[in-house]
Amino acid sequence: xxxxxxxxxxxxxxxxxxxxxxxxxxxxxxxxxxxxxxxxxxxxxxxxxxxxxxxxxxxxxxxxxxxxxxxxxxxxxxxxxxxxxxxxxxxxxxxxxxxxxxxxxxxxxxxxxxxxxxxxxxxxxxxxxxxxxxxxxxxxxxxxxxxxxxxxxxxxxxxxxxxxxxxxxxxxxxxxxxxxxxxxxxxxxxxxxxxxxxxxxxxxxxxxxxxxxx
Amino acid sequence: xxxxxxxxxxxxxxxxxxxxxxxxxxxxxxxxxxxxxxxxxxxxxxxxxxxxxxxxxxxxxxxxxxxxxxxxxxxxxxxxxxxxxxxxxxxxxxxxxxxxxxxxxxxxxxxxxxxxxxxxxxxxxxxxxxxxxxxxxxxxxxxxxxxxxxxxxxxxxxxxxxxxxxxxxxxxxxxxxxxxxxxxxxxxx
Numbered sequence: 001x002x003x004x005x006x007x008x009x010x011x012x013x014x015x016x017x018x019x020x021x022x023x024x025x026x027x028x029x030x031x032x033x034x035x036x037x038x039x040x041x042x043x044x045x046x047x048x049x050x051x052x053x054x055x056x057x058x059x060x061x062x063x064x065x066x067x068x069x070x071x072x073x074x075x076x077x078x079x080x081x082x083x084x085x086x087x088x089x090x091x092x093x094x095x096x097x098x099x100x101x102x103x104x105x106x107x108x109x110x111x112x113x114x115x116x117x118x119x120x121x122x123x124x125x126x127x128x129x130x131x132x133x134x135x136x137x138x139x140x141x142x143x144x145x146x147x148x149x150x151x152x153x154x155x156x157x158x159x160x161x162x163x164x165x166x167x168x169x170x171x172x173x174x175x176x177x178x179x180x181x182x183x184x185x186x187x188x189x190x191x192x193x194x195x196x197x198x199x200x201x202x203x204x205x206x207x208x209x210x211x212x213x214x
Numbered sequence: 215x216x217x218x219x220x221x222x223x224x225x226x227x228x229x230x231x232x233x234x235x236x237x238x239x240x241x242x243x244x245x246x247x248x249x250x251x252x253x254x255x256x257x258x259x260x261x262x263x264x265x266x267x268x269x270x271x272x273x274x275x276x277x278x279x280x281x282x283x284x285x286x287x288x289x290x291x292x293x294x295x296x297x298x299x300x301x302x303x304x305x306x307x308x309x310x311x312x313x314x315x316x317x318x319x320x321x322x323x324x325x326x327x328x329x330x331x332x333x334x335x336x337x338x339x340x341x342x343x344x345x346x347x348x349x350x351x352x353x354x355x356x357x358x359x360x361x362x363x364x365x366x367x368x369x370x371x372x373x374x375x376x377x378x379x380x381x382x383x384x385x386x387x388x389x390x391x392x393x394x395x396x397x398x399x400x401x402x403x
Binding site for chain 1: 250251252253254255256257258259260261262264265267268276277279280281283284285328329330331332333334335336337338339340349350351352353356357358378379380382383384385386387388389390392394395396397398399400401402403
C-alpha cells in the first residue's frame with residue numbers, strides 16, 4: 001500500500017518535472033516552485049457591473065497541509081499591468097506587496113517606468129488588507145475591494161492525461177477526465193476596481209507580472 | 215474650584231503633549247514601513263492568456279518568454295509558436311488549414327505570441343462563450359477545452375473536431391463552486 005503510494009507520487013512528480021504544466025503553473029525553470037511562480041490570471045466583470053475584477057494566483061498545487069504554512073514572500077511584488085491604448089505597453093499598474101501580515105496595494109496609477117524593472121511610487125493611492133487564512137478577510141478602501149490569502153485553485157484540467165498524451169503514452173483524453181487540480185490550493189490576490197479608473201470603456205489589454213526585489 | 219480647573223488644564227495640556235509624542239512615534243513607524251517598499255523589483259514571471267508559455271514556447275526559451283515585454287513578444291516568438299503548433303497538431307498539417315476562429319497557423323500564433331489578455335469594459339467578459347471571443351477570462355471559463363479546440367479541432371472544431379479525442383479534456387468545471395460575490399474564489403481546502 002505504502003509502496004504503491006510512493007510510486008504514484010514519484011510518477012506524478014516525474015510527469016510534472018518533465019512537462020511544464022497547465023495555465024501558467026510551474027511554466028519555466030526560473031520561476032517554477034518559487035514564491036514568484038504565477039499560476040493563473042483572470043480578469044472579469046464584477047457582481048457590480050461598474051467594476052472589473054483582477055485575480056492573480058501564485059504558488060500552485062498546495063495541499064491543505066502545505067497551505068497552512070505557505071505565505072506570500074515579502075520580496076515578491078505582484079503587478080497587474082493595464083494597457084488602455086492598444087500598444088501592449090502598460091499605462092496603469094496595480095501593485096501588490098506583502099509586509100507583516102498585510103497585503104499593500106498601490107494604484108491604479110501610471111508607473112514612472114514601464115517594462116521589466118519596477119519601483120513602487122509610495123505617493124500613489126495606497127490600500128491594504130490583512131492576509132486571510134481560511135476565512136476571507138475583505139477590505140473596502142478607496143472605492144476598491146481587496147483580498148489576499150489561500151483559496152481553492154480555480155483552475156481545472158486533466159493535466160495528468162495531457163502529460164501522457166504529450167509524452168506519447170496516451171493517444172487521447174479520457175471521458176470523463178480527472179481534474180488534476182482538485183483538492184489543491186493557491187495563494188490568491190483579488191482586486192475589484194471601478195472600470196472608470198482603468199479606461200472606462202472599450203477594450204484593455206492586461207497581464208500580470210511577479211517581480212522580485214533586487 | 216480655580217485650582218481644580220488649573221489642575222485639569224494642566225493634565226489636559228500634559229496629555230496632549232503625550233499624545234503628540236505618540237503621534238510622532240506613529241509617523242516614524244509609517245516612514246519606516248514606507249521605506250521598505252523602496253528598491254527595484256525585477257521581473258521573474260508573467261502571464262496574459264492561460265497556457266501560452268506552457269504549450270507554445272520551446273523548453274529552452276520559457277524563461278526568456280517570461281522576461282520579454284509583451285510589446286516585443288510577437289516579433290521574438292511568433293515563428294517559434296507557428297513551428298510548435300504545426301508539430302503538435304495535425305489540424306494545421308495542410309496549407310490553408312484553419313481553426314474554428316478562421317485563423318491559420320500564422321495568424322493564430324500571431325495573436326497568441328503577444329501574451330496579453332484582452333478585456334472588454336463594456337459587457338460580457340469571457341474567454342469564449344459561443345458568442346463572445348477573448349473579452350476577458352472568467353473563473354468558470356473552460357479555457358483549456360477552448361484552446362484544445364483551437365489547436366486540434368480544425369475548421370469545424372466547435373461541432374465536428376478533426377481530432378475529437380484531443381480537443382476536449384472532459385473536465386469542464388472546477389471542483390468547488392465559485393462565489394457570486396467578492397472575492398469570488400472558493401474557500402481553500
